[in-house]
Amino acid sequence: MGFTNDVGIDLGTANILVYLKGKGVVINEPSVVAINSDTDDILAVGEEARQMLGRTPGNIITVRPLRDGVISNYSITERMLKYYIRKICGNSRFSKPRIIVSVPSGVTEVDKKAIKEAATQAGGKAVYLIEEPVAAAMGAGIDIAKPDGVMIIDIGGGTTDVAVISLGGIVTSTLVKVAGDNFDEAIMKYIRKEHNLCIGERTAEEIKMSLGCAYQREEEIVKECKGRDLVSGLPKSVNITSAEIREALEESVQVICGAVHEVLERTPPELSADINDRGIVISGGGALLYGIDKRIEKSTGIKVVVADDPKSCVAMGTGKALNSIHVLEKNQLNQRREFR
Template structure:
């Protein structure tokens, strides 16, 4: 079967959201990567937005499962179940047969973790599976011509991981990854409110505080916000009033670790590329790029221009969409060899 006759599917399997792109159709799915199971009957009750709305409000017989954590599949069966239900819901389950799958993953996943990602796609019926780094696809989705021999720093702040890479001449020159990302920032907000106000709040509330008040620089219209949780001492419901300045201090302190990682990356960058970075600056991608004042924060520290991707939340899968042509051309030239193809029973896998 010719490559162009196969269905092309690209997946951004994020900790917070799953995005699916299907060739000639566009983005067909963009919802939280969470599932709700009834443990008594072992049946799926809800997934995506519907399951997210149930988070923190269920009884003991409902289990909330996130099969992907920090960009890595932690539950293979649940991941397959999730994809099956997603594509069954879209009435596109048959599209997996003999398909070409592009999977986006964090830059520092191990070979074993890449193999697990591939296996899920093969088990779904895919014939050819290719894994690319999220940060590379985010760069393409942000409109960067990565084929040029010019250094570009891309910072992709997702839900589970933050990937930082210097890209030039079509590939990643050097990269770093940290678990300090959207979910970790929510945890920092939870810790602060508990220590400062003795109020225990949930992850959804912390996420809402980050969205409503979060910033890395002062902005017009700063305000306060009421949050509701449980009093740590009495166990009774309690209200706390949080200000924009308080949340900013929490986030700036956490972002210091990302800043240190960028400095380490720059110290190991070839001098010629360092010169390019002064001109090209940083490109910010992922949900974290939507934080108020993030451009001013990085510009103030590194004295380089910063731009935010046109589509921070969908940038990775937008890059996969553009990368489809590259993959089809490479398949024609047998660029991937046997490493990207489904292994027949009885033979040994040959992963790229």
Template sequence: MFGRDIGIDLGTANVLIYVKGNGIVLDEPSVVAVETSTNRVLAVGDEAFRMVGRTPGNIVAVRPMRDGVIADFELTESMLKHFLNKIKLKSVFSKPRILICCPTNITSVEQKAIRQAAEKSGGKNVYLEEEPKVAAIGAGMDIFQPSGNMVVDIGGGTTDVAVLSMGDIVTASSIKVAGDRFDQDILTYVKKKYKLLIGERTAENIKKEVATVFPGARSEEIDIRGRDMVSGLPRTISVNSDEIQEALQESVSVIVQASKQVLEQTPPELSADIIDRGVILTGGGALLHGIDLLLADQLKVPVLIADEPMHCVAKGTGIILENLDKMSKKRVQI
């Protein structure tokens, strides 16, 4: 098979791969299981994720991406190679062109690291595009008209807020508060209040099942199990939506503040468009219960959750790949 164009949403929590003509062909967690004594990669993606918090001492399940950028270059490269081999896209004769997404405020060194990881994994030409722009395109927004569009992309490691017009970013902000921080907040709250140690996966489950960030928007309860910090024995407790809303309050207010700042820096004509069109929420964090209600209440503009918010960036790469030659593209030179 000849080289095909592929788009990669290289996220802190998940990697999604879009193949031109085939759609989204891969959606797996950004996790690599490594044997510590030999540094040998044992598992990648779904298989490695099942090991998180459940491995013996000589095996660690690592996330090579942190806060939207590469934390471990070699493991990121191994992970990308594994995923590209899995979808059987590389050929002897030609390599695919790769479009990869990154947060808005990363440094040129971090951009170079992402590009090199993609090249070493088998990419021919590697293009970098800013995540909120790609997410907005994937959410179905027409950002190429002279009118304002606002997107809040809440991922695993970063939240990107941007106002777009004429196919480019007018004002933007990228903060390191997103899904991972929410999990950490829940973990810390349970530890502090109940003296109970729980794992990351339990915290994530609480976030999905009972969490809300808008007061009174949800009333659910869940039983969770963990290790008692006093006795050292397993124990079960119940937590409810109100408690989790309290636990997440501080982090969510940072996202609200970043959104307000972007709106404050937006030219008045574009602000008027945003009142008409509303703000679109994308990324896995858009599924956090009540986040749309909270942002609408605080920003005084309509807030809508995109269809399939977790797939917006990957879908956006697909649309850009279709128009790669026509669109203004940001190519990072070697």
């Protein structure tokens, strides 16, 4: 009976990653659900639903039930969680898992309650929350229990979480609603304004992944971009360069650099010295944006490293936290007492 079905969930705006104790990350899918609006039946979840984005007939709607790191559509989030929990734990009422869900730092008590309730309704026996920067640091292999200051920047789909962690907790942090989705929107706006071309979310994401950069590339890249001409209304393709996309993303990158500065300014001097020595770690899907590490390094003068497998850091961290569930139980008990 060594196997347990305890589950760690990185409930992200763009992707949901599920960690199963003893198995590792078993699900990594987009946080998208396709629904038949006539019957309210779920038609597809995850990658299959993402493929339908912008391509569905009138009676099928594709929904992203999380926005800015929190639940924007409660019932669909619950159904999405139920789908994944059943997929990995089966249907038996005896196999209800204990679940750890990551939440952005500084979210409201109302948002925390909504996430806990959704996970409980989806089949969790007991649900615990862990703050994303703490989970990301654990997933990146940092020993957060030490009294040393660690700075982590977690750039997700909906939010960027910047935090300084010491002795297992967050000392100072800030959350900005600028991240991967915002990068896509900035690319769509730029191409609309500069090229009179209307493109969809999926195309913008593909351009971000192939051309996107926060720092000048050694060699510029050119890519063909297809969409609808805003003047003629007909299909059209234009060539886009990585320099243009860097310009499109400049404002968003600047906001993230500003958030890092703000947290550094509020960090106690002893911990600042640690960060200066040890550097800053970036995690999350946004860490894969070319040159984001160099850009933050240039802005702060502090060494910046991208975590190994940054997209999975938070999920891996929730997995590690499953081994110390008793600590989370104690913390939540103390919080309840304070709340009363």
